[in-house]
Structure formats: C-alpha cells, structure tokens
Amino acid sequence: MLHSCQKIQAIRSENKLFRRRREGEQRRAEIRTEKTRDSGGERWKEGDIQAKSSDKERFRRVRRREVEKAEMAASKKRKVDSENRAFNPEWTESFLFVLPTGGTKPVCLICSETVALIKSGNVKRHYETKHKCFEETYPLRSEVRSEKIRSLKAQYEQSTRILSHTFTAQQRAHESSLRVSWILGQHKKPFTDGEVVKECMTAVAETLFEGKEKQEVCEKIKQIPISASSATKKSETLTQDVVAQLDEAIQKAPCVGLAVDESTDVCDNAQLLVYVRFYYAEQKAFYEDLLGITPLQTSTTGEDIYLAIMEMLAKRGIEPSKVISITTDGAPAMIGREKGAVTRMKKDNPDLLTYHCIIHQSVLCASLSDEHAEVMTSVMKMINFLRASSSYQHRMLREFLKEVDANADDLLLHNNVRWLSKGRVLARFWAIRREVASFLAELKHHKATQFSTFLENEKQMDNVAFLVDITSHLNELNLRLQGKDNSICELMTAVRAFQRKLEMFKEDLQEDCVHFPAVQEQVQGQRDVSSFVVFIDKLIANFSNRFDSFSIGQQLTMFIQNPFLITDVRSFSKEATQHFKWVNARDLQMELVDLQANVAMKELSARTDPSSFWLQMVPETAFSHLKKVALYILTMFGSTHNCEAAFSTMNIIKNKYRSRLTNEHLHTCMRMALSPFKPRFKMLAGQARAHFSH
Known part of the structure; x- marks a missing residue:
C-alpha cells in the first residue's frame, strides 16, 4: 500500500510539471501567433500549434489513465488492510482455527497452517478441503470434539510458549x-x-x-x-x-x-x-x-x-x-x-x-583420665619436637624414614579443633614408633634423651597402645555421626550401638584383646590391663549419663527406624505426647495398630530407608497422626556438624587474601x-x- 501511494504521488508531481510546461508553451505560442499575424504567416503558425496541441493532449490522456489505474489498485489494497476484520471465536469450534495474540492470520490447530485473511470463507475452505474427516471422528457440538479442541489448544499454547521464550544473543x-x-x-x-x-x-x-x-x-x-x-x-x-x-x-x-x-x-x-x-x-x-x-x-x-x-x-x-x-x-x-x-x-x-550436639557429647565422653592425659601430652610433645622445632630436623626425619622404608614417611601434627585429629596422630606414631626411637637415639639433644626414655618405658608404651586402639574406635563413631542428612534417630542409633560395643570391649580386654590389636601386640598377655578396664567402665558411665536421658527416647527412635517392632503401644503414645502436646494418644494408638497389621506396609518398610518410608510410602489419609509425628522427629538436627563444615567453607572463602x-x-x-x-x-x-x- 505504501508503495502504491508513493507511485501515485510521483505521477501527480510529473503531471503538475507537465501542466506548467504546457501553459508556458501555450503562452509563448500565442505571442508568436500575434507576431506572425502582422507578417502574413498566420495560417502556417496556427496549423503548427494545433498539431503540437493534439500530441500533448494524447500524452495527457495516457498519463491520466495510468494515474486512474494506480489509484484503483491502491484503493483495493487499502480496503483489505483497513477493514479490521474481527476473528469469530465460534470458528475455533467449527473450523479449528485460533488467532494468535497480536497476530493477523488465523492458525489451524490441526496442521498449524495459516490463511491469508480473517474471513469465514477462508477458514471454512481450508477446513473442508484438508480436514473434512475430522468432523466424522469428532462430530460438531459433541463432548469428544470439545475435549479434542482443548487438547489441541493446550499443545498449541505450549509450543508458542516455548517459541516466545527463545532468547536473544544478549x-x-x-x-x-x-x-x-x-x-x-x-x-x-x-x-x-x-x-x-x-x-x-x-x-x-x-x-x-x-x-x-x-x-x-x-x-x-x-x-x-x-x-x-x-x-x-x-x-x-x-x-x-x-x-x-x-x-x-x-x-x-x-x-x-x-x-x-x-x-x-x-x-x-x-x-x-x-x-x-x-x-x-x-x-x-x-x-x-x-x-x-x-x-x-x-x-x-x-x-x-x-x-x-x-x-x-x-x-x-x-x-x-x-x-x-x-x-x-x-x-x-x-x-x-x-x-x-x-x-x-x-x-x-x-x-x-x-x-546438645551428639558429636560434641561423644567427644566429651572420651575425656581422658590424668594418667592417660599425661601419656597423650608426652606423645604430642615428642611429635612437635620432631616436626616443629626445626625445619632441618624435620627434613632429616623424613629422609631417615624413607631410608629405613618405614610404614609412613612423616608424623602428623595434632589439631585440637578437629575431632579425628588425635586418633590419627596416635595411629601414625604407633606405626613408626621403632623408627622414631632410632632417630631420637642419634640426636644430641637433652629433649631427645627424655623422649627416648619415654619410649623405652613399657608401662608408658602400654598406655600409648591402649590410646591408639580406643581412639580408633571413637573415631569410627565420630565418622558415623558426621555428614549431611543424618536424622537424629540415626545418630542416636549409632551412639547406642557404641554403648553396647563398650560392654564388649570391656570383656575383650580381659580375654584375648581381639578389638585392641595394638594392646595385643604390646602387652602380649604378660602385663596387667586392669587400668584399661577401669577406663572403659568410666567411658560406659559417661555415655550412660549423657545419652540415657536424651530427649528422644528409645520408643520414638524405634518408631522411626521400624514401627513394626514396637510392642507396648501405650508406652509409645505416652512418650509421643510428652514431646508433642498436640498428639492425640487415642488416634495415635489406633493408627499404629492398623499400620502394624498391614503386611504390605511391613514389606515396604523392610525394603526402604526410614525417611523414604515415612515420606513416600505411608499414606497420609490413613496414618495422618503417625506421619506427622515421624515428620516432626525427622526434622530435628542431631548435631551441629553442618555448622562446623560451613565454618570450614567460610575460612576458605574469607582467607588472608580476601x-x-x-x-x-x-x-x-x-x-x-x-x-x-x-x-x-x-x-x-x-x-x-x-x-x-x-
């Protein structure tokens, strides 16, 4: 349309210029005619002017016809574009066409083709020509047709939504x-x-x-x-x-x-x-x-x-x-x-x-007696003397350990902040204790002489062997207590299992020391281990004092781990109501009995972990009270390990360079x-x- 208007304007401009030229020529011709009249050449000049006028008139008629044709073509295009035809929503039901938002061409929901104009004849012709069989499968005004149209519209909207989210390069x-x-x-x-x-x-x-x-x-x-x-x-x-x-x-x-x-x-x-x-x-x-x-x-x-x-x-x-x-x-x-x-x-x-964080409590439980604390201090001082007192001495120690083909090429330094540090330091020292004794014997230093005397004392080394074994067991417990996504019940299960192990360790020390390999190697059944048994007794009492009165009792822990093992339903409901005031004891008991009688749920419990069982397997409609209690218990933190790990992340991020x-x-x-x-x-x-x- 814009092109046609420009063409018309150009033609009109040419016509104006032509008229001006023609008027000028006519004026000049009249002047010449008046001049030639006097000279007797009037007949010849008038004939010449008439001939020229007829040629110009013919040219003007041709130009006028071109202008009229251009105006007619432009008027037809303007009519189509300016009609502002409206899309009839009924065409969607009748002919399966929709009009995109901001669009000017209807789109077929079946084949995604478009028609040129928003006219009923166009959409009807397309529908009857290409999709006539659709009406046989989905009759007009039927429910199946409406459902199919809704499905097609949903697919179309999804596709257009994806297209509309295509990103620009920026x-x-x-x-x-x-x-x-x-x-x-x-x-x-x-x-x-x-x-x-x-x-x-x-x-x-x-x-x-x-x-x-x-x-x-x-x-x-x-x-x-x-x-x-x-x-x-x-x-x-x-x-x-x-x-x-x-x-x-x-x-x-x-x-x-x-x-x-x-x-x-x-x-x-x-x-x-x-x-x-x-x-x-x-x-x-x-x-x-x-x-x-x-x-x-x-x-x-x-x-x-x-x-x-x-x-x-x-x-x-x-x-x-x-x-x-x-x-x-x-x-x-x-x-x-x-x-x-x-x-x-x-x-x-x-x-x-x-x-109180279970991991911290387990560490506090392992607090050493005076005798064992003194031995631990002596070992740590020895390691610090060998590693930290002199760089030259530390290099010589490493070279010495390589030459004698020791089980390790260096000692570890102790860090009080880290829970597992003490046990690992002792284990490394015990693995190369004989090589360390030989190295100390070659040093000309009064502290080296003191440490050599310490290593030669069998009683002291018996205590070191016991500390190596017991700290390794405590480290295993700490490793089980650490990590993400550990529920409070899993942590308490690990602690109570360790309490039973302590009873076993006590008996083992009095017999063949199967669980204390360092003690077995050092003592060889020839020396008294009663002090070690006393230490285990104190450890048992310490664990009992700290964890037996722990807020989450054994009934609730068992309920999370395996609700089918609970035999005293009333005791369980009583413990639950003590912790959660909103619990209805009657409904809780009824749901627990129903759950324990459900064979399918019992099989699911055996195949999945406790969290997955309560969150995904137990239907809330049938066991709403049980599931809510389980949800509350599983939401609790058992330790602050996540906080400790986050502080390690903080120290990496905000270091001396940042x-x-x-x-x-x-x-x-x-x-x-x-x-x-x-x-x-x-x-x-x-x-x-x-x-x-x-």
Missing part, C-alpha cells in the same frame, strides 16, 4: 555469565576468576575450532559479561533467587529444626551461623540449608545470640512457634540457665526441644557454596536487561 550471553558465576561460587572462588575462565574458554575455542566457526565462537565468548564487578552483581542476583526459593519452601513446611554455632573468621570477627532443616514437599525430601550468617559486632553473650537468631527468623518470615528443635554445641552462651540463648527462646516457645570481604558478600559466597537449591537461570536471564561485554 540474553544467552547473560545466562552464560550467570552460570559461570554460580560455578565459581560453588567452588568458593573469588569474583575476579571470571576473567580467567573467559581466557580459558577463548583458548579452548581457538584450539578446537577452525576458520569462520572459530571466529564466531570466540566472538560469542568475548561477549559474555563476566568481569569482577559483573560477577559480583550476578552472584547477588543468584543468591536472591535461591533465598527466594528457600523462603517459599520454608513457608510450606509444617515445622523447622535449627542448628546454631558461633566461630570467628580470619579478621577475628565473631560470626553466628544458623542452619535450618525442613521437609520440602515438592521434592518429598528433607532439606538442610544455611538460614543465615550474621556478625556479632561486640560481645557474644546469650542475649546477643538470641537477638541475632530472632532477627534471622523474622527476616525469613518464620514464626518462633514453627521452630520445634534447636541444636547447639553446648557452650554456656547457648544453654545458660538464666541468660542462655536457648533459655530465652524457650520462653517464647515453651514446646521447643533443645539438644580478608576485606564484606559481611554481605561473605553471605553471598557462602550461600552459593552451600545451598541445595539451584538458580532459575533462564528466568533470571529473561528478566534482566541483558547486554554484551564491553
């Missing part, structure tokens, strides 16, 4: 930068490493591709915005998205459990870290995630910790009544009777269940490294104002 570059930033965050890398990744990608592309393809790939890589500032902003965006997912999941959870711990970073700033455990209904699994990390600016009293926790809960939209349990490391600021953080929280929520990292960016980096949620990259890329790297 959005793809933006999504790429988001993904790179997330991977860097998961691996605890600084924001500046984004440029290094970009250089690596460019080098790889230049190596793998050739010619025009290499140029295109390298150009696209260079367009990815991943500078330090861009990576920082992308990381903040990603963190906001995973936090939004966390908040949404927590709001849908029936209850949450907390694990709280406090530590210091490389700048000596006190950092309070809170982990949350909850049931994520969409995944039918329990999630453990970082609820938050906040600095304690000055003091770290119970009041400071309490206020920080409450602020964190309010920020995440969690009511205090929704928190069913809190697990701490047992520090006075946490569990103090008057001003402890947990005590303050129990005032807000009297039903709150509190636990000590100026702000608290906000520290939280961002830790969130990316620890969160189980995955960012919605395409959604974030579609929402952002994408641009190429400059």
Whole structure:
C-alpha cells in the first residue's frame, strides 16, 4: 500500500510539471501567433500549434489513465488492510482455527497452517478441503470434539510458549555469565576468576575450532559479561533467587529444626551461623540449608545470640512457634540457665526441644583420665619436637624414614579443633614408633634423651597402645555421626550401638584383646590391663549419663527406624505426647495398630530407608497422626556438624587474601557454596536487561 501511494504521488508531481510546461508553451505560442499575424504567416503558425496541441493532449490522456489505474489498485489494497476484520471465536469450534495474540492470520490447530485473511470463507475452505474427516471422528457440538479442541489448544499454547521464550544473543550471553558465576561460587572462588575462565574458554575455542566457526565462537565468548564487578552483581542476583526459593519452601513446611554455632573468621570477627532443616514437599525430601550468617559486632553473650537468631527468623518470615528443635554445641552462651540463648527462646516457645550436639557429647565422653592425659601430652610433645622445632630436623626425619622404608614417611601434627585429629596422630606414631626411637637415639639433644626414655618405658608404651586402639574406635563413631542428612534417630542409633560395643570391649580386654590389636601386640598377655578396664567402665558411665536421658527416647527412635517392632503401644503414645502436646494418644494408638497389621506396609518398610518410608510410602489419609509425628522427629538436627563444615567453607572463602570481604558478600559466597537449591537461570536471564561485554 505504501508503495502504491508513493507511485501515485510521483505521477501527480510529473503531471503538475507537465501542466506548467504546457501553459508556458501555450503562452509563448500565442505571442508568436500575434507576431506572425502582422507578417502574413498566420495560417502556417496556427496549423503548427494545433498539431503540437493534439500530441500533448494524447500524452495527457495516457498519463491520466495510468494515474486512474494506480489509484484503483491502491484503493483495493487499502480496503483489505483497513477493514479490521474481527476473528469469530465460534470458528475455533467449527473450523479449528485460533488467532494468535497480536497476530493477523488465523492458525489451524490441526496442521498449524495459516490463511491469508480473517474471513469465514477462508477458514471454512481450508477446513473442508484438508480436514473434512475430522468432523466424522469428532462430530460438531459433541463432548469428544470439545475435549479434542482443548487438547489441541493446550499443545498449541505450549509450543508458542516455548517459541516466545527463545532468547536473544544478549540474553544467552547473560545466562552464560550467570552460570559461570554460580560455578565459581560453588567452588568458593573469588569474583575476579571470571576473567580467567573467559581466557580459558577463548583458548579452548581457538584450539578446537577452525576458520569462520572459530571466529564466531570466540566472538560469542568475548561477549559474555563476566568481569569482577559483573560477577559480583550476578552472584547477588543468584543468591536472591535461591533465598527466594528457600523462603517459599520454608513457608510450606509444617515445622523447622535449627542448628546454631558461633566461630570467628580470619579478621577475628565473631560470626553466628544458623542452619535450618525442613521437609520440602515438592521434592518429598528433607532439606538442610544455611538460614543465615550474621556478625556479632561486640560481645557474644546469650542475649546477643538470641537477638541475632530472632532477627534471622523474622527476616525469613518464620514464626518462633514453627521452630520445634534447636541444636547447639553446648557452650554456656547457648544453654545458660538464666541468660542462655536457648533459655530465652524457650520462653517464647515453651514446646521447643533443645539438644546438645551428639558429636560434641561423644567427644566429651572420651575425656581422658590424668594418667592417660599425661601419656597423650608426652606423645604430642615428642611429635612437635620432631616436626616443629626445626625445619632441618624435620627434613632429616623424613629422609631417615624413607631410608629405613618405614610404614609412613612423616608424623602428623595434632589439631585440637578437629575431632579425628588425635586418633590419627596416635595411629601414625604407633606405626613408626621403632623408627622414631632410632632417630631420637642419634640426636644430641637433652629433649631427645627424655623422649627416648619415654619410649623405652613399657608401662608408658602400654598406655600409648591402649590410646591408639580406643581412639580408633571413637573415631569410627565420630565418622558415623558426621555428614549431611543424618536424622537424629540415626545418630542416636549409632551412639547406642557404641554403648553396647563398650560392654564388649570391656570383656575383650580381659580375654584375648581381639578389638585392641595394638594392646595385643604390646602387652602380649604378660602385663596387667586392669587400668584399661577401669577406663572403659568410666567411658560406659559417661555415655550412660549423657545419652540415657536424651530427649528422644528409645520408643520414638524405634518408631522411626521400624514401627513394626514396637510392642507396648501405650508406652509409645505416652512418650509421643510428652514431646508433642498436640498428639492425640487415642488416634495415635489406633493408627499404629492398623499400620502394624498391614503386611504390605511391613514389606515396604523392610525394603526402604526410614525417611523414604515415612515420606513416600505411608499414606497420609490413613496414618495422618503417625506421619506427622515421624515428620516432626525427622526434622530435628542431631548435631551441629553442618555448622562446623560451613565454618570450614567460610575460612576458605574469607582467607588472608580476601580478608576485606564484606559481611554481605561473605553471605553471598557462602550461600552459593552451600545451598541445595539451584538458580532459575533462564528466568533470571529473561528478566534482566541483558547486554554484551564491553
């Protein structure tokens, strides 16, 4: 239409110019006629003018016809475009056509073809020509036809939705930068490493591709915005998205459990870290995630910790009544009777269940007696003398161990912070004790003489052998208690199993020392081991005092592990009502009896782990009370291991090279490294104002 209008305008301009020329020529001809009249040439001039006038008139008529044809063609096109025809919704039912949003051509739901105009004749002709058999299978106005049309429309909308989400080149570059930033965050890398990744990608592309393809790939890589500032902003965006997912999941959870711990970073700033455990209904699994990390600016009293926790809960939209349990490391600021953080929280929520970290309790149980503590100190001093007093001496020790082909090429240093350190240090020392004794004998140092005397004392070495064996057993327990996704029942099962093992160890020491190979090798049945038996007795009593009164009793633990083993239904319901005030004892007993009588459920319980059984196998309609009790118990933390592991992550992220990292960016980096949620990259890329790297 635009082309036709332009053509008409050009023709009209030419006509105007032609008329002006013609009028000028006529005027000049009249003047010449007047002049020639006087000279007697009037007849010849008039004839010439008439001939020229007839030619021009013929040309004018041809031009006029061309203008009329162009105007007629343009008027026809304008009529079609300006009619503004409306799509009739009844055509969808009758002819299976729809009009896309913002579209001008109807689309067939069956073959996805379009017709030129929004006219009933066009859509009807297409339907009757290509899809007449459709009406035989799906009669007009029938229910099956309506159902089929709904199905076809759903498929069409899905396909158009996918097409509408195709990304531009800028959005793809933006999504790429988001993904790179997330991977860097998961691996605890600084924001500046984004440029290094970009250089690596460019080098790889230049190596793998050739010619025009290499140029295109390298150009696209260079367009990815991943500078330090861009990576920082992308990381903040990603963190906001995973936090939004966390908040949404927590709001849908029936209850949450907390694990709280406090530590210091490389700048000596006190950092309070809170982990949350909850049931994520969409995944039918329990999630453990970082609820938050906040600095304690000055003091770290119970009041400071309490206020920080409450602020964190309010920020995440969690009511205090929704928190069913809190697990701490047992520090006075946490569990103090008057001003402890947990005590303050129990005032807000009297039903709150509190636990002292099971792993910390097991470590406290293994506290050594004076005699064994003295032996342990002597061994640690010896190792520090050999390894840390002189670099030259340490090098000589390693060379000596290689020359004599010892079982290990070095000693290990002890770290009081790490739970497994002590046992591993002792085990390494015991494996090369004879080589160490030979090396000490060659040193000309008074401390070396003292340590040589210690190694020659059989009584002292008997104690070392016993410590090697008992710490190895305690390390095995600690390893079972550590790790993610361990429910409180699994931890308590491991502790109670170890309590039974201690009874077995006591008998074994008095017989053949099968479970104490180092003692067996050292003592060889020739010396008294009564002091070791006394140590085991104290260990048994210590475990009994700390865990027999543990809040989650054996009935509830057995209920989670295998509800079909419960014989005293009334005792179980009584224990459940003590912990959960909302439990209806009558309904709980009835459901437990029904569950135990269900053979199919019993078989499922034998084939699956406890968490999967209660979350996926037990129907809520039939066993709502049992499932709710199980859900609450499985939500509880048994240890603060996640917090300890998170602090290790914090020390990697905020090291001496990144000590100026702000608290906000520290939280961002830790969130990316620890969160189980995955960012919605395409959604974030579609929402952002994408641009190429400059």
